[in-house]
Amino acid sequence: MNSEILYIPEVDISGTNGSGINERNFVKSLIAKNIKVLIPKPKHELSNRIGSNENVYFCYKLNRRNPFKYAFYLLSKIYYIIYLSNQENIEKYVFRWGVFPIDILFLGLFTSKKIFLKHLTFLQTSQKEGFVHDLVGLFRSILIKRNIIYGCDTPSFITKEFIKNEFQIKRVLVSRNGTEITNFSRQERKKEYIYMGRLSKKRNTDKLLAAFTELDKSIDIFGFGEMDYIVANHAENFKNINFKGKVEYDYLKSELPKYKYGIDLTSVDTEYGKASYSQKIAQYLSFGLNVIAIDCVDNKFIKDNSVGRLVDLKSDNLSEKIVGMEFNTFNPKILREYIDNEYILADRIRFWDQG
Numbered sequence: 001m002n003s004e005i006l007y008i009p010e011v012d013i014s015g016t017n018g019s020g021i022n023e024r025n026f027v028k029s030l031i032a033k034n035i036k037v038l039i040p041k042p043k044h045e046l047s048n049r050i051g052s053n054e055n056v057y058f059c060y061k062l063n064r065r066n067p068f069k070y071a072f073y074l075l076s077k078i079y080y081i082i083y084l085s086n087q088e089n090i091e092k093y094v095f096r097w098g099v100f101p102i103d104i105l106f107l108g109l110f111t112s113k114k115i116f117l118k119h120l121t122f123l124q125t126s127q128k129e130g131f132v133h134d135l136v137g138l139f140r141s142i143l144i145k146r147n148i149i150y151g152c153d154t155p156s157f158i159t160k161e162f163i164k165n166e167f168q169i170k171r172v173l174v175s176r177n178g179t180e181i182t183n184f185s186r187q188e189r190k191k192e193y194i195y196m197g198r199l200s201k202k203r204n205t206d207k208l209l210a211a212f213t214e215l216d217k218s219i220d221i222f223g224f225g226e227m228d229y230i231v232a233n234h235a236e237n238f239k240n241i242n243f244k245g246k247v248e249y250d251y252l253k254s255e256l257p258k259y260k261y262g263i264d265l266t267s268v269d270t271e272y273g274k275a276s277y278s279q280k281i282a283q284y285l286s287f288g289l290n291v292i293a294i295d296c297v298d299n300k301f302i303k304d305n306s307v308g309r310l311v312d313l314k315s316d317n318l319s320e321k322i323v324g325m326e327f328n329t330f331n332p333k334i335l336r337e338y339i340d341n342e343y344i345l346a347d348r349i350r351f352w353d354q355g
Contacts, residue, residue: 004091005352006084007037008077009118010098012062013050014042021249022279023096024050025180029345031055036088038080040073057084064099078103085113092352094118100139108148114355117152118348119175120167121159121268121277144169151355153348155277157297162270173351176298177279178341179286181332184257186288189327192218194259194289196252197266197280199225204265204313209234211318212241219263220244222252249283256287260327265313267294274298282339286332292321301338305330 013024027037027050036055040062050056060076063069081103084090094116095104108115123140143149144167151171154160160172193212199205205227212219217240221231224246235243256262262284267276274296281299284291291308293299295316302308306328311321336343 004089005035005094005349006081006088006090006092007035007094007096007118008081008103009037009039009096010062010077010101011096012040012043014044014046016248025341026345027056029341033345033349035349036084036090038077038084074098074100074102078106081107082111085111092116092355094352097140099136101143104148105143105146108143108146114150115148116352116355117149120152120154120163120169121156121275122162151351153351155298156275158270158273158275159268159277161272162275165272171351171355173348175344175348175351176338177277177282178339178344179279179282181286181336181340184253184287187257189258189260191220191259193261193263193322194220194222194256194284195263196222196283197264197278199223199227199231201227202266204267205231207313207318208263208265209241211322213238214319215322216240217322218242220259222247252283253287256284256289259289261292261308261325262289263292265292265294265311267296285335285339288330288332290325290327292325301335305335307335 007030009023011019011023013020013027027039030037031050031053034055036057038057038059041058041060043061057080059080060073062073081093090113092114093107095101096118097104104115107113123137123144149169152163152169153173153175154163155175155177157174160174163169163172195208197203209231213234219240220242222244231243235241262280264278264280264284266278267274274294276294276296276298281291281293285307291302293302293308293310295310295312299310303310307330309321309325311318332339
């Protein structure tokens, strides 16, 4: 059945940013399952495992800065999708949709194929504000209202409720942001706390800094964003706060086993409750760290499996939660249904096949 599926992300998977790395790993897993993938021509060389694989196809290079080149990219993508559908007996399209998903609208109107969306949360991009993002949200809302989307997956129980009620998509799968579970060096964990990721108020970086200014416990902060200069300033004034800046995740994989605790305070407020679906949680847990995360239904498994603590930033004292942490050794494989990419992918494929 897998050969009937074509996955189409609007991402250059040769990129070294978070989305490029995540999609590259996802593509590797898909082609191992005999699922065909259509991606933009990469700006940088891909490994032979991907670049020369018979299940990988390329369309025009992705360029969003030039509107004419972006339009040509969309047209070339539509052409290749139709061509592959005829040549390879494709029956289902799975999109990680782009900024202006004209390709999805066209294919939904003029083909009879079933269309799925991967990782649908909200209609705007990254919940950012501004005219372009509002325009993107408007275009996507028009697409959703045409009932073109057959099904989708989303990383949160709360966004599932949001999608079913606001978008009227009937088939919705909760599919968390996972990671690879590997054998890591089980060395003595001499370091205490780590945070990695974007530094911004939306990620509650200000609350993280405020808590550690009250404590004598050490935290290493890896990341970048609009608050990086504030983090750097705190690092200069507080000896327990260490700002490491932006580094590659491959480097962090060698560092994570040295820490006891990982912190992620990311959440999105909706009228249905808090949604938390940061990949950092899976990455921390996959290396045996205990986690402090937002108290919501998505993170309930952390408390249930005694691998960390949950915090409500409005009612709890974050500093007290940190002081009360006790490290619990565990095997990450016990959490595979929540954090393991392979397990999560198998669930997705079943969902697409049954559609």
